[in-house]
Amino acid sequence: MIELQNVHKYFFKDEPREVHALNNINLTLEDGEFTLFSGPSGCGKTTLLNAIGALDEIDSGKIYFDKTEISALSDTARTSLRLNQMGFVFQAYNLVPVLSVEENIGFIMKLRGFSDSEIQKRVLEVASMLEIDNKLKALPNALSGGQQQRVAVARAVAAKPKIILADEPTANLDSKNSQKLMDMMKELNKKEGVSILFASHDEYIFENVRRIVKMNDGEIVDA
Amino acid sequence: MFSFALKNILFYKGRSLTTFVLTFVSTLLFVVYVSMMDGSHKSMLQNAIKIYTGAIEIYHKDYRDIGGNEYLIQDTSAILKKISQIEGVEAYTSRYETFGLLSSKNNSAASMVAGIEPEKEKSLSSISEALTEGEFLTEKSGNCIYMGVELVKKLKVKLADEVAFIGAASDNSFAADIFRVCGIFKTGSFEFDLSTSFLSRDYFDTLMLSKNKASYITIKVDDLEHVEAVNEKIARVLDDNLESLTWKTLMKTMVEAMEVDSIFGYISLALFLVVIFFVIMIYGFINVSSRIKEFGVLRCVGISNSNIFSLLFYEIFILSTLAIAVAAPIGGYICYYYSINPIVIEGIAEMYKDYGIISDEIPFDFSVFTLAWNILLIYVLNFLSILYPYFYINSFRPIEASRHV
Numbered sequence: 006m007i008e009l010q011n012v013h014k015y016f017f018k019d020e021p022r023e024v025h026a027l028n029n030i031n032l033t034l035e036d037g038e039f040t041l042f043s044g045p046s047g048c049g050k051t052t053l054l055n056a057i058g059a060l061d062e063i064d065s066g067k068i069y070f071d072k073t074e075i076s077a078l079s080d081t082a083r084t085s086l087r088l089n090q091m092g093f094v095f096q097a098y099n100l101v102p103v104l105s106v107e108e109n110i111g112f113i114m115k116l117r118g119f120s121d122s123e124i125q126k127r128v129l130e131v132a133s134m135l136e137i138d139n140k141l142k143a144l145p146n147a148l149s150g151g152q153q154q155r156v157a158v159a160r161a162v163a164a165k166p167k168i169i170l171a172d173e174p175t176a177n178l179d180s181k182n183s184q185k186l187m188d189m190m191k192e193l194n195k196k197e198g199v200s201i202l203f204a205s206h207d208e209y210i211f212e213n214v215r216r217i218v219k220m221n222d223g224e225i226v227d228a
Numbered sequence: 229m230f231s232f233a234l235k236n237i238l239f240y241k242g243r244s245l246t247t248f249v250l251t252f253v254s255t256l257l258f259v260v261y262v263s264m265m266d267g268s269h270k271s272m273l274q275n276a277i278k279i280y281t282g283a284i285e286i287y288h289k290d291y292r293d294i295g296g297n298e299y300l301i302q303d304t305s306a307i308l309k310k311i312s313q314i315e316g317v318e319a320y321t322s323r324y325e326t327f328g329l330l331s332s333k334n335n336s337a338a339s340m341v342a343g344i345e346p347e348k349e350k351s352l353s354s355i356s357e358a359l360t361e362g363e364f365l366t367e368k369s370g371n372c373i374y375m376g377v378e379l380v381k382k383l384k385v386k387l388a389d390e391v392a393f394i395g396a397a398s399d400n401s402f403a404a405d406i407f408r409v410c411g412i413f414k415t416g417s418f419e420f421d422l423s424t425s426f427l428s429r430d431y432f433d434t435l436m437l438s439k440n441k442a443s444y445i446t447i448k449v450d451d452l453e454h455v456e457a458v459n460e461k462i463a464r465v466l467d468d469n470l471e472s473l474t475w476k477t478l479m480k481t482m483v484e485a486m487e488v489d490s491i492f493g494y495i496s497l498a499l500f501l502v503v504i505f506f507v508i509m510i511y512g513f514i515n516v517s518s519r520i521k522e523f524g525v526l527r528c529v530g531i532s533n534s535n536i537f538s539l540l541f542y543e544i545f546i547l548s549t550l551a552i553a554v555a556a557p558i559g560g561y562i563c564y565y566y567s568i569n570p571i572v573i574e575g576i577a578e579m580y581k582d583y584g585i586i587s588d589e590i591p592f593d594f595s596v597f598t599l600a601w602n603i604l605l606i607y608v609l610n611f612l613s614i615l616y617p618y619f620y621i622n623s624f625r626p627i628e629a630s631r632h633v
Contacts, residue, residue, distance in 0.1 A: 060528055060627040081532065088530025099525040099630065103239035104232075113529060160529075 007034040007057055007168070007200075012066035014052055014223075026052045027063065028223040034202065036167070039194045041203045041210050044220035050204040051172050053220070057202065058091055058170045059083040071167070088116060092161030092199075094171035098153040100145040106156050107132070107141040113164040131159045134196075135189050151182030158186065162193055168200040169193075175207045183209040229535060233542035243515055244547060250511060251551035254504040255606045259559030260592075261500060262602055265493045267567065267591035272486055279354055279415050281478055282446030283455050284462060286311075289471045291443065297398050300324075301442045301470065310465045311447065316458035318450045321348035322442035324432060328395025328403075330425065332383040339379060339425050341393065342443075343432030352448050355413060355426065362387045362411035369428040372410035376421035380412050387412065398438040405435050501609065509613035512544070516617035523621050524629025533622060540614045548610040552603050560599050566592035 014027035026049045034040060034057075042050035055061035056068060059075045068075040070086065078086065087093075092113070100109050110131060111124040119127070132138040135155040137148075145153055154174060161169045171190070175183035187209050194201050203210050211217065219227040237244045286307065291299040301307065304322045311320050324343040329336055346365040350356045355374075356364040365374050373391060375383075385391060389409050397403040407427065414421055433439045449458045455474050462472040476483050516523075523536055570589035621629070 055627050058528075061625065084527065084530055084532050087528070088532075091530075093529055095525070095528075095630070099521075099528075101522070101526070103235040116530060116535070 006036055006069075006071060008032070008067075008069040009057070010067045010069075012053075012056065012063050012068060014049075014056060014061070014063045018064065025223050027056065030066070030225060032218065032225060032228060034200065036200055037194070037198050038200045038202065038216060039191065039214050040201070040216040040218060041205060041214040042218045042220060043206055043211060044226075045206070048220040049223040050220050052223075054170050054172055054202060054204040057168075058093065059086050088113065090167045092164070092166040092169040094154070094157050094161050094169060094174045096173035096176045098145070098150070098157045098177075100153055100156055100160070102145055104144075105141065106137060106143050106145070106148070109145065109156055110159045110163050112160060117164055119164070127163050128159075131163045134192070135159050149182075150177050151179070151185065154178060154182070154186055155189065158190060158193070162197060162199060165197065166199060168202065170202050170204075172204045173207070174203065175205065175209055180209070183207060187213045229538040230542050233539055233546060236539070236543055237546055247508070247511060247515075247544075247547045248551045250508055251548050251606065251610060252555045254508070254609075255552050255555035255603065256559045256562075258500065258504065258606060259556065259599060259602045260562055262497070262598060263559075263563035263567070263592045263594065264590065265497070266595070266598060267593035269486060269490065269493075270593050271589075271591035272489075279358075279417060279420065281475060282352060283449045283452060283475050284447040284459050284472055285478055286445040286447070286462065286466065286470055286472050287443075289469055297396070297400055300398060300438070301445065302440070304440050304442045304445065307445060307466070307470070311445070311462060314458065314461045314465070316449050316451070316454055316461070317447055319348065319351045319448040320445060321345045321352055322429075322445045324398075324429065324436060324438045324441065325443040326395050326436060328393050330379070330383060330407075331392045331394075332385045332389065334384040335382060337379060337382045338423075339375075340423055341373075341395065341432075342424065342426050343429040343436065343438065344426050345429050352446060354415070358413035358415045360412050360414045362409070364411050365426060365428045367428055367430055369410060370431050371405060371407045372427070373407035374411040374413060374426040375409055376424050377412050377414040378418060378422035379425060380409070382422065385409050395436075397436045398441055401437070403435055501605070504606070505609045505613060508610055509616060512613050513617045513620065516540070516621055520621065520624060520629050524624060524626055527626035528630050536621060537614075537618055540618055541611065544610050544614050548607055552606060556599060556603050559602075560594070560596075563592050563599070564594040566590075567594040 009030050009032045012027050012030040013025070016024040016026050028049075030053060042053055044050050052061065056063050057070075057075075059070075059078065063076055066076070070090065073086070075083065075086065101112065104112060107128050110128045111119075114124045114127060128141070129138060132141060135158060137152055137155050137159065140148060140152060140156075145156065148156065154177070158169075158171075158174070161171075169190075174190075175186060178186060190201055191213055193199060203214065205211075217227070218225055286301065288299040288301055301322070308320060308322065311317055321344070325340055327338060327340055330339045330341070344355075344365070346356070346367060346369070360377060365372060375385075380386070383391060387409055390406050391409065392404070392406055394402075394404045447458075447462070449455050459472050459474050466472060526536065527533075570591055572588050573590060574588055
């Protein structure tokens, strides 16, 4: 479970161009959620996702991840938390170009110390679920955008994190691939029980999630 | 991380090749440069010692400071017997030196005239090899005098000419004789060639009443690196009135010249290393700067700082090892080849004769130990060169780095 209490985040603090990116955010996210942070550009949805993902620091308030206060953790502990508990899907895929599809998918598992046989089994399982099992030996630059994003999702989900944070995952995909990706993520959420949080204003995500947290000017206007 | 680093190296071929070439060229230049520097020092030393001064010389304690016949070494044969039993002593001989006036029909000149044992001298100095005209001395050369080329010019004599000698014998009595010029030598040292002449000791001792006496005893050691240790052993067996000195004391000017040369050598070496370091570091920094987004993503997904460091370390380790593995044997072979077959530049000896250079050869030195520390230093420089890029990457927050363009 994730809990945010009175979270504030500023950009360019104490400068004339100061932006109050997160304004008194209070939110509880239960295990297994399939939730979208939505709102206009600059409303703070990506900032909120980054704060939950221990990628960015907040200025005040508290964020709890399973009763662990993320905001109080050291950089090393936050890195460890991201590695062991979280999965990330980025708008620009951000695959490791030198690794093949199967190596990209198994990358986090390898870092976490899974055995080679476990990795191989899980990679096959996730790849077939995301319909990229015929591309396992290919390098990312040989794949289409939709395929690369599916590899990114597979990488995020392979090590069985408690939560996946997906920032604009469909922004670079066409409508067909967007729908396909959402169907797959929905299935993962259902099958694997992994919580998935989206930050997006894509209608396909809007239509598929179970919960929508609407934001505007750094505040939650509807949860 | 090792296999990840290897994949990065293979994937980014241009980047890897440039780093490889930089390290290869640096290693090669560094190995050859150090070899030349060491070679020139060794050559200076060997040449200087080879001409006439021994690695170790034994004197009466007051001979060098006060001088005179009162401070000659007495009972030379007993001392030579003791020295012959010392490990590390390769050859030895006693010399009797005196100063006198040499006169020809046309001119006169003061000269140091030394009585030497010609056969033993051949293995101790390069006097015999410096022969340019006539012949070197033998035990039975009689009144033959072996003169420096500049002294010959000054006296305006030639082979077979006679020169008169006037000096003081070892008992301070008057000594005079007529010598015949049998050989002329040129060492390359102007001062030495102007002021020195030799006679066979057998003949000279009779004239100078110096049988079993010596101005000093000169010693060659089997390895110059062990000269201090051998000197200590010799000092232990000598009477209190005698002293044993190494070339470092005997040739202070030479040592100072070498030290100055060493300082300049090490300064240029340091500059060379700084250049290598910055070239590799700047290139590494440019590389890393183009990978900030990549490192940012890796840190976002949970790669720790230590893993990033390991990745950079393995990348530089693999490339350095490959470059050094190719450069070291090539550099080593170049040094080895030129240490046996030195490069010859006509006229260089004339330019550097004041530094004891008596040959036109550019000396190289080959030593496995030197090669090893050269390689180690290049490794260390390569590893140090990743520190700044690493800290630069860490100055970005993961999310900030992942969005870097």
